[in-house]
Amino acid sequence: MFPVMEVVVEHQAARVALQSPVRARRVCKICAGPGIVVLHQIRGTAYYYCASCDFLQNFHLEDQRGAGATPQEENDEARARLWSAGDQAAMQTKGWEILGLMSSPLAWTSRSVHAALKKIPAYDQWYKDRARKKFRRLLDFGCGHGVIVFELRKKGFDCTGLDPFSPVLDPHIYRTPLLEMRFPEEAYDGIFSIETMEHIPNVIETYQELHRILRPGGMLLVQTRRLEDPDYQNEREQWFYLQEPATHVSVYSETSMRRIAAKTGFRSVRFRGVKFARFEK
Ligand SMILES: [Zn+2]
Numbered sequence: 615m616f617p618v619m620e621v622v623v624e625h626q627a628a629r630v631a632l633q634s635p636v637r638a639r640r641v642c643k644i645c646a647g648p649g650i651v652v653l654h655q656i657r658g659t660a661y662y663y664c665a666s667c668d669f670l671q672n673f674h675l676e677d678q679r680g681a682g683a684t685p686q687e688e689n690d691e692a693r694a695r696l697w698s699a700g701d702q703a704a705m706q707t708k709g710w711e712i713l714g715l716m717s718s719p720l721a722w723t724s725r726s727v728h729a730a731l732k733k734i735p736a737y738d739q740w741y742k743d744r745a746r747k748k749f750r751r752l753l754d755f756g757c758g759h760g761v762i763v764f765e766l767r768k769k770g771f772d773c774t775g776l777d778p779f780s781p782v783l784d785p786h787i788y789r790t791p792l793l794e795m796r797f798p799e800e801a802y803d804g805i806f807s808i809e810t811m812e813h814i815p816n817v818i819e820t821y822q823e824l825h826r827i828l829r830p831g832g833m834l835l836v837q838t839r840r841l842e843d844p845d846y847q848n849e850r851e852q853w854f855y856l857q858e859p860a861t862h863v864s865v866y867s868e869t870s871m872r873r874i875a876a877k878t879g880f881r882s883v884r885f886r887g888v889k890f891a892r893f894e895k
Contacts, residue, residue: 643817643864644669644873654851659859668869670841674860675815709762709769712806713745715890716833722886746770749804749833755824756810760787792823800829811838812855812862821878825895834880834893841867843888866891 642650642664653663653670661672714721714728718741721728731737750772754763757775760782766773767786776788776795788795793816805824814820824834839846839855846853855862866874871891875883880893 640673642667642669643671643815644870644877654856656851656856656859661856661859661865664870667873668841668867669873670865672859672863673815674863708808709765710742710745712762712808712835713749713766713804714741715886715892716804716806716835717741717745717748722884722892725886742769751801751803753802753805753827755792755805755807756813757787760784762806762808763787793819797827799826800832801827803829803832804835805832806835806837808837811836811866812864815863817864817874818877821874821880821893825879825893828895830895832895834895836871836891836893837889838866838891840871840885840888840891841865 640650640662641648642662644667645664647664647666649666650662650664650671652660654661659672659674661670663670714732718728720731721741732741746769752766752771752773754760754773754775755777757763757777757780760775760777760780763773763775763786774786774788776790776792778789778791780787780789805828807824811820821834828834843853843855846855855865868885868891871883871885871893874880875893880895882894884892884894886892
């Protein structure tokens with residue numbers, strides 16, 4: 615009986631030993647500054663805020679690793695929770711919307727003007743042609759089921775997807791973490807990332823790598839809810855984006871994205887609404 619007791623005590627001690635160093639090194643994931651403060655507590659997970667970066671972050675994934683969960687367990691859990699089949703028809707038109715946001719200046723200056731012009735066949739054709747010319751090699755970073763990847767491939771783009779949590783087995787879908795892929799430098803003309811960046815814990819390394827694999831003049835289009843969202847301003851802890859603290863670990867703002875762009879070599883970053891950001895190399 616005694617040996618069993620000892621094993622339990624040792625196991626608990628090992629857990630504490632594993633977790634303590636992680637807790638002691640809490641710094642902002644963007645600026646590495648130690649001045650981060652707990653702003654929200656959502657179901658036992660603390661969201662830390664860096665006033666210097668205007669960036670909201672939690673350390674759930676780091677703590678989970680410290681507590682001994684294997685990457686495989688994390689992947690299985692996330693895959694089961696994150697990906698349902700989605701609305702196929704809506705996703706099919708999404709590909710062109712994304713390319714419009716990359717290639718057409720009008721899509722950025724006025725959403726309503728762009729939407730109205732898209733109904734004119736000549737304009738619609740113009741931005742599709744422009745997209746085909748400028749962004750032939752595309753990466754969907756966080757592609758999920760790859761619906762947009764396959765749709766754009768049908769339209770003649772050399773589009774691949776990357777998502778360690780993708781349930782799809784296909785040669786054009788990489789199920790390997792970005793930093794392990796070792797893509798060649800300047801491999802892509804354009805990268806888009808839909809509802810993915812909020813799941814990224816290693817923020818700077820990720821943007822650095824995306825910058826490295828983009829050609830000069832290439833663009834990274836990011837869709838993730840930002841802190842400027844009026845829903846966050848009104849609802850705070852009740853905001854739906856904070857209700858998934860286990861996976862929504864990074865919540866950005868215009869300021870934090872500008873900081874990231876400057877730190878990782880992007881020439882500029884432009885914003886539309888509270889969801890879209892376009893990083894230009
Ligand atoms: Zn910071």
